[in-house]
Amino acid sequence: MNALKRYLGIVWLALAALTGYFGLFSLGIPKLISDKTDDLVFGIIIVFVLMPIIVGGLVRFGLYALQGEYDD
Amino acid sequence: MISASPKPVTDTRSLIGVIGASSVGTLIEWYDFYIFGSLATVLATKFFPEGNPTAAFLSTLATFAAGFVVRPFGALFFGRLGDLIGRKYTFMVTLLLMGGATFAIGLIPAYETIGFWAPTLVLVLRLLQGLALGGEYGGAATYVAEHAPVGQRGYWTSWIQTTATVGLFVSLLVILLTRTSMSTDAFDDWGWRVPFLVSILMVAISYVIRRNMHESPLFAKAKAAGKTSTNPLKESFGNKYNFKFVLLALFGATMGQGVVWYTGQFYAMNFIKTVCNVDAMQTDELMSVALLMGTPFFVVFGWLSDKIGRKGIMLTGMLVAILSYRTIYETMYQTTNLANRQEIPAGLSIKTTTTPDPKGGLLKTTTVTHLYTDGTRLMETTKRAASSASTNDTGKSDVKRSVLLNTSDRWTLIWLVFIQVLFVTLVYGPIAAFLVEMFPVKIRYTSMSLPYHIGNGVFGGLLPAVATYLATKAKEANAVAEKAGAALPYAAPYLEGLWYPIIVAAVSLVIGVVYLSNRAQVTD
Numbered sequence: 001m002n003a004l005k006r007y008l009g010i011v012w013l014a015l016a017a018l019t020g021y022f023g024l025f026s027l028g029i030p031k032l033i034s035d036k037t038d039d040l041v042f043g044i045i046i047v048f049v050l051m052p053i054i055v056g057g058l059v060r061f062g063l064y065a066l067q068g069e070y071d072d
Numbered sequence: 073m074i075s076a077s078p079k080p081v082t083d084t085r086s087l088i089g090v091i092g093a094s095s096v097g098t099l100i101e102w103y104d105f106y107i108f109g110s111l112a113t114v115l116a117t118k119f120f121p122e123g124n125p126t127a128a129f130l131s132t133l134a135t136f137a138a139g140f141v142v143r144p145f146g147a148l149f150f151g152r153l154g155d156l157i158g159r160k161y162t163f164m165v166t167l168l169l170m171g172g173a174t175f176a177i178g179l180i181p182a183y184e185t186i187g188f189w190a191p192t193l194v195l196v197l198r199l200l201q202g203l204a205l206g207g208e209y210g211g212a213a214t215y216v217a218e219h220a221p222v223g224q225r226g227y228w229t230s231w232i233q234t235t236a237t238v239g240l241f242v243s244l245l246v247i248l249l250t251r252t253s254m255s256t257d258a259f260d261d262w263g264w265r266v267p268f269l270v271s272i273l274m275v276a277i278s279y280v281i282r283r284n285m286h287e288s289p290l291f292a293k294a295k296a297a298g299k300t301s302t303n304p305l306k307e308s309f310g311n312k313y314n315f316k317f318v319l320l321a322l323f324g325a326t327m328g329q330g331v332v333w334y335t336g337q338f339y340a341m342n343f344i345k346t347v348c349n350v351d352a353m354q355t356d357e358l359m360s361v362a363l364l365m366g367t368p369f370f371v372v373f374g375w376l377s378d379k380i381g382r383k384g385i386m387l388t389g390m391l392v393a394i395l396s397y398r399t400i401y402e403t404m405y406q407t408t409n410l411a412n413r414q415e416i417p418a419g420l421s422i423k424t425t426t427t428p429d430p431k432g433g434l435l436k437t438t439t440v441t442h443l444y445t446d447g448t449r450l451m452e453t454t455k456r457a458a459s460s461a462s463t464n465d466t467g468k469s470d471v472k473r474s475v476l477l478n479t480s481d482r483w484t485l486i487w488l489v490f491i492q493v494l495f496v497t498l499v500y501g502p503i504a505a506f507l508v509e510m511f512p513v514k515i516r517y518t519s520m521s522l523p524y525h526i527g528n529g530v531f532g533g534l535l536p537a538v539a540t541y542l543a544t545k546a547k548e549a550n551a552v553a554e555k556a557g558a559a560l561p562y563a564a565p566y567l568e569g570l571w572y573p574i575i576v577a578a579v580s581l582v583i584g585v586v587y588l589s590n591r592a593q594v595t596d
Contacts, residue, residue: 005586012323015579027541037125038132042537045136050530053144057526061319069316070587 002071009065016058023051090219091231093285097167097278098212098232100271102239103246104174105205107267108198110243114264118182119191127183130191136533138202143529146206147521148305154211154517155304158295159218159288162517163211167282170204171275173197178268206529210521213504218288218513223378229504230374234367236500237493240337241363244356246270251353290513290596304518308511317510317593318523324588325506326527328390328580329499331573334532335397336492337363339539339573343401344485347566348408349473351451358486365486366493370501377502381590386506389498390581397570400488405566407484408475410450419443426458434458447478509592531576539569 023046031043064070108115112135116122120131146166154162177197183190212232220228250266251259286292294300301307309315337359344355377385406412421441429435436458442450451474477485503524511519546565553560562568 001586008582008586012583027538037129041129041132042136045140049141050534053526053530057319057322060315061323064312064316064319065587069312070320 002068005065005070006068009062009067012058012062012065016055016062019058020051020055023047023054087219087221087228090285091216091228093278093281094163094212094216095231095235096274097163097282098208099235099239099242100274100278101167101170101205101208102236103243103274104170104271105201106240106243107174107247107271108177108201110247111264111267114260115194117260118264119180119194121183126188127191130195134191134195134198138198139529139533142199142202143206143525144522146203147210147525148206148518149203150207151210151308151518151521152304154207154214155301155515159211159215159291159517160282160285163208163215164279164282166204166207166211167275167278170201170208171271171279173200173204174268175272175275178265178271206521206525209524210517214508214517214520215288217505217508218290225505225508226377226382226502227371227375229508230371230501232504233374233501234370236333237337237363237367237370237496241360241367243267244360244363248353248356248360294513299514301514304515308515308519308522314511314515314519318519320583320587321507321510321520322523322527324580324583325386325503326523327531328527328577328584329386329503330527330530330532331535331576331580332390332393332499333496333528334535335393335570335573336489336496339535339569340404340489340492342536343404343566344408344489348405349475350408350485351474351476354476354482358482359489362486362489362493365490366497369494369497373497373501374505377505382502382506382509383584383588383590385502386499387581387584387588389495389500390577390584392498393492393495394574394577394581396491397574398567400491401567401570402564404485404488405564407481407488408477410444410448410475413444413446413448416443416445429457446481448481449476450474451476509594512594513596535572538572542571543569 028043028046028051031039032047034040034043116131120127150162150166153165174197177194180186180190180193180197209232212235213229216232217225217229246267250263254263287295291300307314308318341355341359344350344358345352350358373385419442421443422438423441424436424438426434426436434457436456438454438456440452440454442452444450453472453474455470455472507520507524508516543565546562546568550560550562550565
């Protein structure tokens with residue numbers, strides 16, 4: 001089980017990269033360059049608040065898993 | 073000055089008093105938070121006039137910032153206070169802050185009276201509501217758990233878990249009662265303020281009850297022994313040993329719980345109203361019934377988690393939600409789909425009225441009612457600006473479709489929402505006890521509040537935006553394919569939004585299965 005926990009750390013790091021890519025290029029940046037005011041506000045929140053929390057959290061979680069911090 | 077016995081309260085009567093006082097306050101906070109959302113349409117007309125870019129900017133900030141930014145910030149701010157000075161005083165402050173802000177929203181003059189001060193004040197008060205909510209839940213859950221006898225934390229904290237759903241139910245009920253007790257014009261004019269103003273009475277009662285409560289016994293004991301934290305934020309998030317559990321709580325539990333919670337209650341309500349076009353009042357009614365039927369199960373699963381462990385129950389809730397969401401929503405869609413019904417041609421009726429337009433001139437409203445053999449009715453309301461009641465129309469039409477379901481279909485929807493609320497009770501019933509048992513007393517309030525509010529506020533709060541994005545993309549792809557004469561890529565574009573909660577819950581489920589333990593991390 002400990003080996004699985006560590007290997008999955010790579011999956012969480014990959015997921016962080018995927019989430020960051022989707023969050024920035026599909027959701028965040030198109031809203032930032034939109035003409036609509038509400039889109040702009042939402043874009044700012046996604047790019048500067050939500051993405052750092054979600055991606056940063058997943059990266060740390062993945063690294064901890066890889067380092068065996070969650071081993072039994 | 074802290075007055076408390078050093079041991080958890082063991083007699084059931086005292087414990088019921090503790091639970092009652094804590095739960096009522098938390099329920100009121102949820103009520104306060106929800107009425108803003110439930111009355112968003114009316115508030116928009118009063119404070120955020122259409123076509124005004126600054127008002128639109130403030131409106132969007134009020135909508136997103138309160139949930140995404142301020143709630144987690146409130147968790148940090150009040151969590152730190154709760155670990156420094158005590159649970160009781162901190163959640164008294166959050167109660168007063170929330171109640172005061174809600175009451176004040178009910179007093180703000182409309183945009184047409186005080187101009188931009190109106191939306192600005194509403195925004196500030198909404199942010200204060202988010203801040204208070206961020207601090208309240210962790211305090212209440214910690215306070216109750218620290219009073220509960222060993223081995224019964226799941227059962228006693230589950231009462232706190234009912235408050236979010238009951239708060240939503242009470243908000244729908246108060247709005248419904250206010251609406252039905254007056255004319256539509258009176259409600260739009262001043263009646264919408266009633267649910268906000270009523271809050272102050274509830275808060276006052278709750279404040280008096282909470283004021284007489286003792287500090288949490290475990291916190292009081294730690295304080296007396298000089299074992300409280302001097303820097304809860306640093307110890308919670310700067311300490312690797314503790315921070316890894318904060319991340320695990322977020323990704324292995326609250327993230328999945330947050331999306332299941334939002335899907336079962338808000339996404340379901342929005343889907344019934346906007347995709348199925350069911351009448352708003354009928355939607356509120358059927359949601360209220362489903363919420364009422366589902367609420368006791370928070371306590372059932374909280375109690376069960378004391379017997380068989382928290383992990384299995386929460387993860388089962390995520391699993392059944394993942395497996396059944398698309399089937400449930402397809403059934404909801406087909407239950408309300410008018411293409412599955414036969415219209416009675418003789419039942420068609422048309423009614424036209426002309427009223428003064430608030431923006432000037434006259435407004436012609438035409439309502440076409442279609443009757444179906446199973447008793448369902450469809451109302452198509454067209455509002456058109458007209459130069460006069462009798463001359464040619466000059467304005468743009470605005471068509472609104474509203475379906476009134478027959479009793480049988482209404483009950484089908486109630487059961488389908490009830491099933492989703494049941495999933496909510498599985499994931500949410502045991503989670504307060506689960507979070508409390510992950511962190512030690514001295515940093516518990518801070519450590520459990522942040523993952524809870526990021527899981528619910530951020531991952532749950534993102535649901536409407538991401539789901540709308542996915543559904544819109546699917547519709548656009550279908551429209552392009554239709555134009556090109558190709559096969560449609562999406563058979564049911566209205567279900568595409570569900571991929572967000574399904575994927576997020578699936579990730580959380582895998583992390584939960586692999587990394588979470590069924591045993592408590594801490595024993596105090």
